[in-house]
Amino acid sequence: AVVGLQASGKTSFVNVITSGQWSEEVVPTVAFNFRKIRKGNVTLKIWDVAGQPKFRTMWERYCNGVDAIVYVVDAVDQDKFKSAKFELHQLLAQPTLTGVPLLVLGNKNDLDGHASVKDLITYLQLDKISDRPVSCYSCSMKSQHNLDIVLQWLAGRSH
Numbered sequence: 001a002v003v004g005l006q007a008s009g010k011t012s013f014v015n016v017i018t019s020g021q022w023s024e025e026v027v028p029t030v031a032f033n034f035r036k037i038r039k040g041n042v043t044l045k046i047w048d049v050a051g052q053p054k055f056r057t058m059w060e061r062y063c064n065g066v067d068a069i070v071y072v073v074d075a076v077d078q079d080k081f082k083s084a085k086f087e088l089h090q091l092l093a094q095p096t097l098t099g100v101p102l103l104v105l106g107n108k109n110d111l112d113g114h115a116s117v118k119d120l121i122t123y124l125q126l127d128k129i130s131d132r133p134v135s136c137y138s139c140s141m142k143s144q145h146n147l148d149i150v151l152q153w154l155a156g157r158s159h
């Protein structure tokens, strides 16, 4: 399941790993999209969930039962870090999601002033998460930077 605040780049992520297609013009997701894609010998089934406030109560439902939660953050939009942290920890506190591995993506690192992985760990308090495996990468859907290691990480969560 791919979750995170609106305009962080969740749908861009799914588009880029599905087709390699990058676009500046992505329509905000309403509710969710389901995508199934084959990467090498792994099939990924992805819930791309909407990030606008009215949809956030749905996140838990889509994260329930998945092999991994991908939490996408706009690494440039520092004003939203507090809100991103709050929503993340609120989600992880759901008893149904205990132990589900978490991958945090600090997206848009093609832009100046993006937060580093170290910054994101601090701002999002990732070091306080102790009940599951947690990884954090800096990446860009636009330049496709680090998407290879992100896909490797996801493939490693499959069973």
Ligand SMILES: Nc1nc2c(ncn2[C@@H]2O[C@H](COP(=O)(O)OP(=O)(O)OP(=O)(O)O)[C@@H](O)[C@H]2O)c(=O)[nH]1
Pocket (backbone or CB within 6 Å): 004, 005, 006, 007, 008, 009, 010, 011, 012, 013, 023, 024, 025, 026, 027, 028, 029, 030, 049, 050, 051, 052, 072, 107, 108, 109, 110, 111, 139, 140, 141, 142, 143
């Ligand atoms: N510069 C840059 N822009 C990006 C990147 N990833 C996404 N964007 C832009 O950010 C905007 C929002 O992207 P979306 O993929 O629609 O974001 P979302 O998280 O799916 O948003 P919701 O569906 O509303 O929750 C779009 O204009 C994208 O082109 C990136 O890596 N770099």
Ligand SMILES: [Mg+2]
Pocket (backbone or CB within 6 Å): 010, 011, 012, 027, 028, 029, 048, 049, 050, 051
């Ligand atoms: Mg979207």
